[in-house]
Amino acid sequence: YLTILAAFSSIADFIADKILPKIARKKALTAEATRIPPIDDIPDSDVEQIKQEADKRFLERQKEQIELFRRYGHREVGPYITSDELVRLDRYIEYYACRNPARQNLLLFVRKS
Incomplete structure (x- = not known):
């Protein structure tokens, strides 16, 4: 039982240390890459x-x-x-x-x- 618990704990640590930061970086890069047009350029019909x-x-x-x-x-x-x-x-x-x-x-x- 303790062996299984230790294995799951190490898997969770690996995911938290390696995978989650990569996902966060990808989301940050996509957010920075999208250009939002100025509000003055958007027609009123599009805003509505x-x-x-x-x-x-x-x-x-x-x-x-x-x-x-x-x-x-x-x-x-x-x-x-x-x-x-x-x-x-x-x-x-x-x-x-x-x-x-x-x-x-x-x-x-x-x-x-």
């Missing part, structure tokens, strides 16, 4: 298109993250709560991800009389 594409990518990523949290919630909490509570949890995840204040009718726990 870039903004729209960035917003679209942001919304797609946000949807992916919401779905990831929903699946996690269904897997971890789903067996312990009812389907109505699971739907309510999904709504809370979406409201929280979109930074909307939760409405008053979205109660996480229902008080049983």
